[in-house]
Amino acid sequence: MSASDNPFYTALALILGMDSDLIDIVVLSLQVSLVAVLIASALALPVGAALALWRFPGRNGLIVVLNALMGLPPVVAGLCVYLLLSRAGPLGSFGLLFTPSAMVIAQVILVFPIIAALTRQQVEALQHEYAEQLRSLGLTQLRMMPTLLWDARFGLLTVILAGFGRASAEVGAVMIVGGNIDGVTRVMTTSIVLETSKGDLPLALGLGIVLLTLVTLINALAHAVSEAAKRRLG
């Protein structure tokens, strides 16, 4: 294997070269996935907590469906969003297909079930633990929700990171709804697919290493923030 065929060397050259196309791709990847996780969290944390606290008919069915949707194949989510956003589809008039917004929508659909299902499980466990205290205070479920979410925050950070992992790793959905357009909707994972199909395997793997490095950095940052917070708050 010559130096230029070595994916680690390629990855290093990519990072050190600060190629402007690569930076655009990296920035877009992070924007799409972070915005998707942000939106999905804003929706899924309350939904997950509500599902843990309230008892209503069909609740178990809903939990099963939510758990099952954690395994939703990205390409299926992509196809559904494609059909929704296509000009011939119900939301076609917004002209969102083949834009970063379409990619965010698809990733929200993929990430939502993961965050909601795991939040439900975390909050429910916490509620059992504090059951007596909560009852003695006579709190309503609505009042319990923010308290329990806040108390579960360190566990929930891992939940959100799991959602981010799903978003940054998937390719099936963003490929279909984004179209992998150079400079517009091309992200890390779709670039890797493209380079693989061109037979440039060292570059494809090099991009993979760059992606993995970025995801590791974000996880390290989240870990550091949560450790620091734990120390300060005891």
Place this chain on the structure above:
Amino acid sequence: MKTTTTLITASVCTTALAWSASPLADDDFITLASTTSTENSGLFDAIIPTFTEATGIDVRVVAVGTGQAFEIGRRGDADSLLVHDTAGEEQFVADGYATERLDVMYNDFVIVGPSDDPAGISDSESVADAFARIAESGSPFASRGDDSGTNRAELRLWEDAGVTPQGDWYRELGSGMGPTLNTAAGMDAYTFTDRATWVAFDNPQNLTLLFEGDEALFNQYGSLLLSEERHPHLKHDLAAQWHQWLVSEEGQQAIADFEVGGQQLFFPNAK
């Protein structure tokens, strides 16, 4: 903790806003559904800047198989199509999805396979003969199997060769040209590819070009102007400029000037 969270949230929101606003500021672009062969070989990177410079219009390429490109066009999700399946394109016009189809350029298909050529196709008289030899020897053949322009051309050639391609040796992959070449290289199989993708392909391993030059391997690309009546929301004015530029002297020259490793890959032939 709180300040960090606020900072992160604020920065994410600002970048999100900045980036969601940017595409709106610049509306001078068209979306072009085209094939992987034109995108992967680098043709668009070479000719689109020339077009953009001349007209101020950017072209956003969605590279898919020809079958999927037709579907994107039928649904009104692209402003223009540049594909390679003349029969399919004429049908597309006849069905009223496009108002005009123009010849733009051609290249050719070739057969590649393991360098020791177990079916002995390199001295075949015709592509039909070569296909018949592959079938007879039962050597593995990797087919796109994805209803792309290349796949449709390949199936027509099997018919010409009088062979029904089925059996253990005939492997339908259902993938694009690049992945099909990767797989063929991995299992030492013959495969049918357009020359542009083959020349630009970096992972041939043991594969080599074994058969070329038959007239039946001609691969014509055509540009389609979509119907304004059927999809009034599309950017027909901009798309028409692109459509006309491709067949103009300037566009044809840009296509002729595109080379990979000193080899011209597409030959302009607008009438």
